Amino acid sequence: MNDNIQPFTPGGAPAARADVEQLKAYSAPLEGRRNMLRLDFNENTIGPSPLVAQALRGFSTEEIAVYPEYDGLREAVVRNLMEGGCRERLNPDQVGLFNGADAAIHAVFQAYGDAGDCVLTTAPTFGYYTPCARTQGMTIEAIPYEGETFAFPLAAIQEALTRLSPRLLLICNPNNPTGTRLAPEQIIAMAASAPDTLLVVDELYAAFTGDSVLPLVDFAETPNLLVLQSLSKTAGLAALRIGFAVGHAAVIDRVGRVTGPYDVNSVAVAAAFAALADQSYVDAYVAEVLRARDWTVEALQQAGVRHHCDGGNYLLIWPRKPVAEVDAALRGEGILIRSMAGKPLIDGCFRVSIGTTSQMQRFMEAYLRLDP
Ligand SMILES: Cc1ncc(COP(=O)(O)O)c(C=O)c1O
Incomplete structure (x- = not known):
């Protein structure tokens, strides 16, 4: 245990792991x-689409009483992605279902981030990457966006990728909050240049730019690239919490190992089917x-x-x-x-x-x- 951490909190409750004791809770002004x-x-x-409201109105008390079933949802996500112009013929085992993209991010860090490992990212970017990294005891290298236009710091990221060989590289594309865009070709090239790094591209807002890597990537060639998407921002399901990870089946499997068996609830599943059917x-x-x-x-x-x-x-x-x-x-x-x-x-x-x-x-x- 870290020397500075006492075994009990000031109130007498047992102390958590040292990394957690040092963490500030991630809070958003949601009230x-x-x-x-x-x-x-x-x-x-x-x-969301009227089809979502209709699906939720039809939700039975029996469906509320039983644990969720996910049959067909990965297939529906694949269909939706293929219709959106995916390059690869995806298999359902290349899609992970999560309680929002936030839970996917958390799972990626849990599955891949050992204490002392480095995560490379940019600054400023989406705030949830930092507490996830700190929980794992990882070090964070955050490269600032450049100039008045907040351009993507491509050369600096590439240099850090070679120098640090980080366990994870997180790129939010377009970036929240600067809106900075990076060409999908650059992302795929970066992943190919660093096979020991898992490059996670957070595409929560890619529908507004058309810059997704999915029309270009073949995960058999680039197995260290993982794409995050969600039904929160465009489909209007933020309250229900449903997000996806898309990538190589082995990566999806590892990230799935650290999530609970029923983390995505049945209401979210029903809403997701309806939302995906009304692109x-x-x-x-x-x-x-x-x-x-x-x-x-x-x-x-x-x-x-x-x-x-x-x-x-x-x-x-x-x-x-x-x-x-x-x-x-x-x-x-x-x-x-x-x-x-x-x-x-x-x-x-x-x-x-x-x-x-x-x-x-x-x-x-x-x-x-x-x-x-
Ligand atoms: C860049 C980015 N990634 C992930 C998330 C989390 O999305 P979700 O609602 O799917 O958990 C957000 C939400 O604000 C976001 O801005």
């Missing part, structure tokens, strides 16, 4: 969001978000507001007033945004999720009035 215009978590802002609903939502994004960028340019917009259903805004003040004022109007206070490179700005054009019109009207 009191009902009836607000929620532009703070990059969720779908209008809800046109998701496509229409993505198209509307992209229209709303263009409208918002134009409005910000016209108003002379400093902003940064790249991939994803979100953009960054640097307010004139202190960000905490603007955050509170918008909340007072029923509009939620996410302050980026304390994040490297982007401290002082906020991230606003893109919803529909009419939602963004409401946001812009309030924002320009409150931060003139």
